[in-house]
Amino acid sequence: MCLRCLELTRRSLLVGGGAAAAALHTGVASARIRPADMVPLVGPGFKPTDEDEKGLWHDMDRVEDEIADSNLLITDPKITGYLRDMIGTVGGPAAKDFRIYLMRIPDFNAMMFPTGFAVVFSGLLLRMRNEAQLAGVIAHECGHFLRRHEIRSWRDQRRKTDLFSIGAMLAGIGGAGAGVYLGNYVQLAQLGTLLSLFKYSREMEAEADAMGAKLIAQAGYDPMEISTVWLQLIGEEQASAAYRGKHRQRGSLFDTHPSDDARMADLRADALELKVPGKVYNSYRERYLATIGPIRPTLLDDQVKLNDPGASEYLLQTLAQDGWNGLLRFYEGEVWRLRNRPAFHDEERAAQSYAAAVVYPDAPADAWRWHGIFLLKQGRTAEAKAALAKYLAMKPGAPDAPWVRQVIG
Amino acid sequence: MRKSRVALALAAAVALGGCVQTRQFADVQFTPPQGDYRLLVLRPDVTVGALTTGGMVEPRAEWTEEARSNIIAALRAQQTSRGGKLTIVEHRNELPGVPEQELADVERLNFVVDESIVEHKYLGDYLPTKRGRGLDWTLGQDAVRLGQQSGYDYALFLHAEDQVASKGRIALGLVGLAGCIVGFCAPNIGGAEQLDYASLVDLKTGEVVWFNVVDAASQVPGIKFGDLRTPQGAAQMVERLLGRMKPGQGVRRQQAAR
Numbered sequence: 005m006c007l008r009c010l011e012l013t014r015r016s017l018l019v020g021g022g023a024a025a026a027a028l029h030t031g032v033a034s035a036r037i038r039p040a041d042m043v044p045l046v047g048p049g050f051k052p053t054d055e056d057e058k059g060l061w062h063d064m065d066r067v068e069d070e071i072a073d074s075n076l077l078i079t080d081p082k083i084t085g086y087l088r089d090m091i092g093t094v095g096g097p098a099a100k101d102f103r104i105y106l107m108r109i110p111d112f113n114a115m116m117f118p119t120g121f122a123v124v125f126s127g128l129l130l131r132m133r134n135e136a137q138l139a140g141v142i143a144h145e146c147g148h149f150l151r152r153h154e155i156r157s158w159r160d161q162r163r164k165t166d167l168f169s170i171g172a173m174l175a176g177i178g179g180a181g182a183g184v185y186l187g188n189y190v191q192l193a194q195l196g197t198l199l200s201l202f203k204y205s206r207e208m209e210a211e212a213d214a215m216g217a218k219l220i221a222q223a224g225y226d227p228m229e230i231s232t233v234w235l236q237l238i239g240e241e242q243a244s245a246a247y248r249g250k251h252r253q254r255g256s257l258f259d260t261h262p263s264d265d266a267r268m269a270d271l272r273a274d275a276l277e278l279k280v281p282g283k284v285y286n287s288y289r290e291r292y293l294a295t296i297g298p299i300r301p302t303l304l305d306d307q308v309k310l311n312d313p314g315a316s317e318y319l320l321q322t323l324a325q326d327g328w329n330g331l332l333r334f335y336e337g338e339v340w341r342l343r344n345r346p347a348f349h350d351e352e353r354a355a356q357s358y359a360a361a362v363v364y365p366d367a368p369a370d371a372w373r374w375h376g377i378f379l380l381k382q383g384r385t386a387e388a389k390a391a392l393a394k395y396l397a398m399k400p401g402a403p404d405a406p407w408v409r410q411v412i413g
Numbered sequence: 414m415r416k417s418r419v420a421l422a423l424a425a426a427v428a429l430g431g432c433v434q435t436r437q438f439a440d441v442q443f444t445p446p447q448g449d450y451r452l453l454v455l456r457p458d459v460t461v462g463a464l465t466t467g468g469m470v471e472p473r474a475e476w477t478e479e480a481r482s483n484i485i486a487a488l489r490a491q492q493t494s495r496g497g498k499l500t501i502v503e504h505r506n507e508l509p510g511v512p513e514q515e516l517a518d519v520e521r522l523n524f525v526v527d528e529s530i531v532e533h534k535y536l537g538d539y540l541p542t543k544r545g546r547g548l549d550w551t552l553g554q555d556a557v558r559l560g561q562q563s564g565y566d567y568a569l570f571l572h573a574e575d576q577v578a579s580k581g582r583i584a585l586g587l588v589g590l591a592g593c594i595v596g597f598c599a600p601n602i603g604g605a606e607q608l609d610y611a612s613l614v615d616l617k618t619g620e621v622v623w624f625n626v627v628d629a630a631s632q633v634p635g636i637k638f639g640d641l642r643t644p645q646g647a648a649q650m651v652e653r654l655l656g657r658m659k660p661g662q663g664v665r666r667q668q669a670a671r
Contacts, residue, residue, distance in 0.1 A: 158471075170585065
């Protein structure tokens with residue numbers, strides 16, 4: 005139950021027949037689920053009692069061990085404590101039972117496991133512009149647990165595959181008895197079963213969206229912020245695709261999640277429905293930025309090294325909607341410097357970004373370094389030396405310190 | 414034994430069924446541990462699930478726990494009879510002198526090395542550079558350090574997964590068998606499968622010295638080749654997997670030359 009994961013296995017499951025599929029179902033979109041209808045199905049301290057659910061939980065213990073010991077884990081106590089507090093605020097009745105792990109993966113994702121532990125990717129923290137957005141994503145994951153999605157979708161899969169197997173067997177025997185070949189219908193039924201599983205999965209995601217919106221509105225966060233998350237994601241995907249000369253992938257019948265566009269629209273409607281007139285909703289931007297501040301350079305660094313300049317530039321522009329600063333300008337320079345295409349004048353663009361970065365008091369030492377190097381290349385030696393001296397002053401133990409000292413003489 | 418012989422007979426009778434396959438590889442210089450050796454068994458990975466009518470595997474907590482304790486008991490009995498002293502580590506914090514993270518690192522490394530062994534030794538993607546060199550994989554210094562810190566001679570990694578066909582699956586197989594009357598014969602819809610593998614790492618050299626896989630699969634639901642939930646089934650599995658450890662090629666040649 006992750007926020008927007010791709011399941012590779014589903015491709016292997018598809019054995020053609022898309023046209024026949026379209027005849028079975030019309031369109032990917034389904035009716036919006038109202039937040040008011042989303043009632044938690046588990047209480048505090050929930051433990052499974054059914055055999056199938058107990059089995060599912062048992063398997064997860066080892067998975068959680070593996071995640072808790074992972075070397076991708078970010079263990080900074082301030083940030084992990086912040087995430088724990090947050091899930092404790094928006095987790096509904098199970099708030100005290102949740103565990104949350106932060107992993108250093110520069111990708112937009114978060115997931116909830118059946119036993120109530122959530123994994124958040126560092127790329128998510130980079131993309132969120134305020135606490136309400138992060139709370140929205142975490143509340144969505146809590147929604148999966150509170151609505152018991154893992155076991156419900158497992159039971160749905162089990163029921164549908166059972167029915168399909170029985171049907172296929174009966175069709176084989178009945179067909180043989182009557183002397184007709186029903187194999188084509190069996191294949192069609194297989195596709196129908198598959199599509200119905202994907203549809204169920206999308207319904208679960210829609211439920212979690214509605215439940216999440218409800219949870220954060222109750223906690224006093226602005227529910228409108230979650231739809232902004234999707235707006236940002238759509239923009240990022242478009243920018244990334246446009247840069248690579250491709251089209252952004254739209255929703256299809258085989259999606260496990262509703263399309264980003266549909267989610268944004270539904271969440272906007274949810275937010276309007278949830279907001280109580282007179283109540284104050286906050287987004288807590290300052291608090292959010294102050295908390296993730298120490299790891300933000302790492303997050304940005306991981307992002308620009310993905311070699312996806314379209315997405316990185318879009319992301320920086322999005323974050324800069326709340327105001328440019330030295331850090332964002334520096335990484336803007338990094339995007340162009342690492343792309344390094346003469347036809348697009350990337351070197352000049354990078355030089356401009358570094359020059360802009362050092363104007364801000366929060367410019368990182370490396371901004372001064374690159375600013376200095378580009379000034380050197382432009383032949384502005386005196387200014388370059390001053391910039392490099394500043395770099396050295398900020399980072400006396402830098403690995404290239406001897407070289408810099410030699411250059412500035 | 415009688416039960417599986419019946420099963421075999423049954424399988425032969427319908428000319429279908431599955432089989433039990435094992436295939437082991439060893440380092441050229443491998444000699445199976447004998448006498449006074451210290452063996453570390455790292456977090457045996459056991460799962461037992463039910464095979465649903467539709468053919469999906471539903472994990473079962475109680476069955477898994479039964480199987481795990483049976484396997485551990487069988488493993489203990491087997492290794493002790495060979496003179497080995499063994500410790501079974503269930504959690505990463507149980508090994509004195511070894512930090513949890515380091516043990517996790519060794520386990521993760523072993524996991525990918527095992528994957529590579531399966532890829533290049535079992536799935537047909539043979540490497541010309543490793544031809545005639547037996548099992549030529551190593552966990553390197555990480556494993557040597559584990560040996561030094563913990564004082565063990567070998568580490569054993571063990572994975573076992575087993576399935577039990579549900580009533581629905583068996584019934585579906587019977588319907589398929591009944592279909593033979595009208596000419597649609599499908600009793601072999603796929604039954605329960607038991608898959609076990611183990612790797613043995615020499616903690617003095619860090620090398621993976623021995624690897625074995627047992628696959629006991631049946632095409633007909635209801636026919637089983639050993640059930641890990643029973644002490645007998647678990648003992649049978651441990652015997653199939655670890656009972657007949659063969660020495661490496663080089664050692665065998667030397668023995669033959671003598």
